[in-house]
Amino acid sequence: MAANRRFVQEKSVSVPTLDCDLGNSRVKWRFGRHSGAGQFDDKDCFRQIGVARVRIASVLSADRTHLWARRCEQAWPGVAIDYPKVLPLANGLVPAYRQPERLGIDRWLGIAAAFRPGEACCVISAGTALTIDFVTRTGEHLGGYIAPGIELGRKALGESTDRVRSTAKSLFEAQLGPGRDTQTCVEHALRLGHVGLIKEALYRYESRHGPVGIVHLTGGNAPWLSGLLERPTQLHENLVLDGLTIVLP
Numbered sequence: 001m002a003a004n005r006r007f008v009q010e011k012s013v014s015v016p017t018l019d020c021d022l023g024n025s026r027v028k029w030r031f032g033r034h035s036g037a038g039q040f041d042d043k044d045c046f047r048q049i050g051v052a053r054v055r056i057a058s059v060l061s062a063d064r065t066h067l068w069a070r071r072c073e074q075a076w077p078g079v080a081i082d083y084p085k086v087l088p089l090a091n092g093l094v095p096a097y098r099q100p101e102r103l104g105i106d107r108w109l110g111i112a113a114a115f116r117p118g119e120a121c122c123v124i125s126a127g128t129a130l131t132i133d134f135v136t137r138t139g140e141h142l143g144g145y146i147a148p149g150i151e152l153g154r155k156a157l158g159e160s161t162d163r164v165r166s167t168a169k170s171l172f173e174a175q176l177g178p179g180r181d182t183q184t185c186v187e188h189a190l191r192l193g194h195v196g197l198i199k200e201a202l203y204r205y206e207s208r209h210g211p212v213g214i215v216h217l218t219g220g221n222a223p224w225l226s227g228l229l230e231r232p233t234q235l236h237e238n239l240v241l242d243g244l245t246i247v248l249p
């Protein structure tokens with residue numbers, strides 16, 4: 001066991017490792033001081049030099065995930081590729097799902113990165129989907145919520161109605177008050193939907209289980225959300241990539 005731990009530590013220090021987060025809208029990656037985000041077909045990350053190991057967190061189909069792995073093998077022949085799994089962790093963290101393999105790996109890695117034993121936490125990822133997860137102070141994952149993200153809400157309204165259209169253009173100027181044209185009605189509602197859902201989920205959790213320490217936020221829509229929740233939040237550039245280093249040292 002001790003020898004095994006020593007090996008893991010040596011591996012994490014010495015092997016130049018590329019971390020990849022394959023999300024439904026974007027691929028995010030980090031390699032030492034270099035990092036990036038782009039579409040699935042962006043080539044940027046494959047221009048890195050000296051990659052010996054790749055850790056892949058993917059919520060994409062098996063086919064697209066394997067395609068990504070093949071691109072890695074072509075870019076860095078002989079590279080070791082590791083995939084994280086949803087399994088209980090040594091610090092007491094236990095997944096809520098009866099079938100843990102069905103829990104999104106991005107959610108699990110976010111929780112793994114955010115959880116500190118002794119402090120209940122809420123982990124929110126505001127990306128393609130909005131996910132909200134709760135973990136008790138002892139590490140019991142109580143499960144969470146999956147809702148359509150901003151872009152999905154906008155798209156669904158656009159596709160399923162004849163007259164409601166909105167574009168991403170004004171998202172970052174959008175407020176929470178009642179809109180005065182179609183665009184602001186849609187954009188404000190989408191934002192308010194996120195804020196209201198999160199606040200209600202926190203209220204329900206805290207009425208039953210006591211206070212949550214910090215609310216951890218990540219994902220493309222996290223920056224504007226952090227200012228609207230009226231409670232302490234911690235904004236993380238990418239909790240999924242952070243979680244990879246914990247689950248797959």
Ligand SMILES: Nc1ncnc2c1ncn2[C@@H]1O[C@H](COP(=O)(O)OP(=O)(O)O)[C@@H](O)[C@H]1O
Binds near residue numbers: 023024027127221
């Ligand atoms: N610069 C940006 N590029 C793409 N999406 C962005 C950007 N800024 C904010 N977003 C929003 O973030 C979402 C994608 O967030 P992200 O965390 O990358 O999602 P995922 O992990 O699901 O791929 C988009 O749906 C969009 O609403």
Ligand SMILES: CC(C)(COP(=O)(O)O)[C@@H](O)C(=O)NCCC(=O)O
Binds near residue numbers: 025059106107129
């Ligand atoms: C809920 C998600 C679609 C979120 O993906 P994302 O918005 O980060 O691209 C992803 O975590 C997923 O595919 N989960 C599997 C289902 C589940 O977690 O129950």
